[in-house]
Amino acid sequence: MMKSIIATSLIAEVALVAGFPDIARKVAEQRALEQRQGGFLPSLVPFPEFPGTPNHAVFNTFDPKSQLVSTSGDHAWQAPGPGDIRGPCAGLNAAANHGYLPRDGIATAQSVNTGLWEAYGLDKTATLFLQTATMFFDGDPISGRWSIGPHSDKTASLGPLSDVLGNQTGICAYGHLKTEADASITRGDWLDPNPEFNGNCASHPKFMQELFDLADKRANGFITPQVMAEHSYNRKQYSIQNNPNYFAPVYAGVAFTFGAHMFAFELLGNHSAEEPRGFLTKEVFMDFFSYKKDAAGNLKYTYGHERIPDNWYKRHALDAWTLTDIVVSTAQQCASYPSNCQVGGNTGTVNSFSGVDPGDLTGGLINSFENLSNPDKLGCFILQNLQAEIPSFLSNVLDPASLSLVNGLIPTVLMPALKGLDISGTCGNLPPGRTTPGYGGVYPGAKDMNVFEGPRAAY
Ligand code: HEM
Ligand SMILES: *[C@@H]1O[C@H](CO)[C@@H](O)[C@H](O)[C@H]1NC(C)=O
Ligand SMILES: *[C@@H]1O[C@H](CO)[C@@H](O)[C@H](O)[C@H]1NC(C)=O
Ligand SMILES: *[C@@H]1O[C@H](CO)[C@@H](O)[C@H](O)[C@H]1NC(C)=O
Numbered sequence: 001m002m003k004s005i006i007a008t009s010l011i012a013e014v015a016l017v018a019g020f021p022d023i024a025r026k027v028a029e030q031r032a033l034e035q036r037q038g039g040f041l042p043s044l045v046p047f048p049e050f051p052g053t054p055n056h057a058v059f060n061t062f063d064p065k066s067q068l069v070s071t072s073g074d075h076a077w078q079a080p081g082p083g084d085i086r087g088p089c090a091g092l093n094a095a096a097n098h099g100y101l102p103r104d105g106i107a108t109a110q111s112v113n114t115g116l117w118e119a120y121g122l123d124k125t126a127t128l129f130l131q132t133a134t135m136f137f138d139g140d141p142i143s144g145r146w147s148i149g150p151h152s153d154k155t156a157s158l159g160p161l162s163d164v165l166g167n168q169t170g171i172c173a174y175g176h177l178k179t180e181a182d183a184s185i186t187r188g189d190w191l192d193p194n195p196e197f198n199g200n201c202a203s204h205p206k207f208m209q210e211l212f213d214l215a216d217k218r219a220n221g222f223i224t225p226q227v228m229a230e231h232s233y234n235r236k237q238y239s240i241q242n243n244p245n246y247f248a249p250v251y252a253g254v255a256f257t258f259g260a261h262m263f264a265f266e267l268l269g270n271h272s273a274e275e276p277r278g279f280l281t282k283e284v285f286m287d288f289f290s291y292k293k294d295a296a297g298n299l300k301y302t303y304g305h306e307r308i309p310d311n312w313y314k315r316h317a318l319d320a321w322t323l324t325d326i327v328v329s330t331a332q333q334c335a336s337y338p339s340n341c342q343v344g345g346n347t348g349t350v351n352s353f354s355g356v357d358p359g360d361l362t363g364g365l366i367n368s369f370e371n372l373s374n375p376d377k378l379g380c381f382i383l384q385n386l387q388a389e390i391p392s393f394l395s396n397v398l399d400p401a402s403l404s405l406v407n408g409l410i411p412t413v414l415m416p417a418l419k420g421l422d423i424s425g426t427c428g429n430l431p432p433g434r435t436t437p438g439y440g441g442v443y444p445g446a447k448d449m450n451v452f453e454g455p456r457a458a459y
C-alpha cells in the first residue's frame with residue numbers, strides 16, 4: 001500500500017507531463033534505451049524528469065524581472081579575503097561571494113533565511129530546517145552561527161558560553177557525518193586512505209569530469225535531475241569500490257547527500273520563457289562550482305571562487321523548492337536507486353558494503369529500506385533519526401550551564417523546525433531512533449561522528 005502511493009504520484013506526474021500511460025511502459029522504454037546505448041541503467045523505476053511534488057512538472061511561468069539575480073552593486077562578485085571561510089557547498093560559497101550571505105562565510109539565521117531565498121528561491125520551510133539542524137550539529141545553537149567551511153574561531157562568539165559544542169566544526173573537515181558525508185557530487189570521502197581524494201571541503205575535478213561525461217552520454221551535455229540521480233548512484237558505487245571506510249549515516253548520508261544532488265539542478269539551473277522549469281549547461285555549472293578549462297580542455301578548480309553567473313535567472317517565486325520537495329525527491333531516488341537509500345558502509349575493505357538492519361535501526365518504523373520510496377515514511381525516518389541524533393550529540397557539551405541552555409532549545413527551536421519533515425502529519429509517536437555512534441559501531445567509517453578536531457594536511 002505504501003509503495004503504491006509513490007507509484008501513483010509518479011504516474012500522476014508522468015501523465016501530467018508527457019501523457020505516458022504507465023510506469024511499465026517507461027521501464028520498457030528505458031530497457032530499449034539501454035540496449036541502444038549498450039549500457040546498463042541501474043534504475044527500475046526511472047527517476048522522474050521533474051522530481052519533487054507534481055506541480056513543478058507543469059510550471060509554466062517566467063518573469064524576467066523578479067527572476068534575474070543581481071550580481072552587481074552590493075551583490076558584485078568578490079573573491080574571499082584573508083580569513084574568509086569557504087567550504088563544500090557550491091550554493092553557500094557563491095552566495096557568500098556575492099554578499100547574499102556574510103562574506104566572511106559565517107552564516108546566521110537571518111542571512112540564511114533571506115539570502116538563500118533572494119539568490120536561489122529556496123523556500124523558508126527548507127532554509128529554517130537546514131539552518132536549525134546545521135547550527136545544532138556544526139555551529140553555535142545559541143547564536144545560530146555556523147561556518148560554511150571548516151572550523152572557524154568566529155562561530156564561538158558568545159563570551160562565557162563561547163564554544164558550546166567543545167570545538168564547533170563547521171560543515172566540512174571535522175564536521176564529517178553530521179551534515180557532510182561521503183559520495184558527494186564532487187567532494188572527496190574524508191576517511192578515504194588515498195590522500196589525493198580525501199578532502200571533503202575541496203572539489204575534485206575527477207568527479208566533476210565524470211558528471212560531465214554522464215551529461216554528454218545521457219542528456220546532450222545538459223545537467224538534468226536524471227543525470228544528477230544517476231551520478232549519485234555512480235558516486236556511491238565508486239566509494240564502495242575505492243574507500244574501505246565508506247559510510248552512509250541516516251541524515252548526512254542518505255538524506256543530505258542526495259538533497260545536495262537535487263539542489264545542483266533545482267537551485268542552480270537557469271530559467272527562461274522557453275525553459276520555465278529550468279535548464280543547466282556545463283558553463284553555468286562551472287561558474288557555480290568555481291571551475292575553468294585550461295588550454296588543453298582539462299577542468300581546473302579554484303578553491304572558494306564560486307560565482308553566480310551574470311544574466312542568470314533563478315526559480316520563480318511561485319515554484320519555490322521546499323522541504324517537502326527535498327523529501328519527495330529523495331523518496332523518488334529510493335524508488336529508482338534503492339541501494340542509495342541503504343544506511344551502512346564498508347567494513348574496512350573495499351567492496352564490503354554491509355547495510356544496517358532497517359527494523360533494528362528504526363524500532364520497526366520501516367522493515368526495508370525500499371519502504372523509503374514512500375515520501376511519508378522517508379520524512380518520518382529522517383525526523384526519527386534527528387530526534388535521537390541531535391539531543392544525544394549535545395551531550396558532548398561539557399559545561400553544565402551551557403548544556404541546560406542548549407537542551408532548553410530542543411522543544412522551542414529544534415522540534416518546530418523539524419516538523420516540516422512530517423509531510424502528511426502521519427508520523428505520530430515515533431519509536432525512539434538510534435544514533436550514529438550507537439548503530440555504526442562495526443563500521444570504521446562511522447567513528448568520526450564525535451571527533452571535533454585534529455591535524456589534517458588537507459581539507
Ligand atoms: C543552509 C543551507 C545549506 C546547508 C547547511 C548546506 C550544506 C552543504 C553541505 C554540508 C554540503 C556537502 C554535502 C556532501 O557531503 O555531499 C553541501 C553540498 C552542496 N550544496 Fe549545500 N547547503 C545549503 C544550501 C545550499 C544551496 C542553497 C545550494 C544551491 C543553491 C546548495 C548546493 C549544494 C551543492 C550543489 C552541493 C554539492 C557540492 C559537491 O559535492 O561538489 N546548498 N551543502
Ligand atoms: C516494506 O518493504 C517490504 C519489502 O520490500 C514490503 O514487503 C512491505 O510491504 C513494505 N512495507 C510498507 C509498509 O510499505
Ligand atoms: C539564461 O538563459 C537566458 C535565456 O536563454 C540567457 O539569455 C542567459 O544568457 C542565460 N544565462 C546564463 C548565465 O547562461
Ligand atoms: C578546533 O579545531 C580546529 C580544527 O582541528 C583546530 O585548528 C583548533 O585549534 C581547535 N580549537 C580549539 C580551541 O581546540
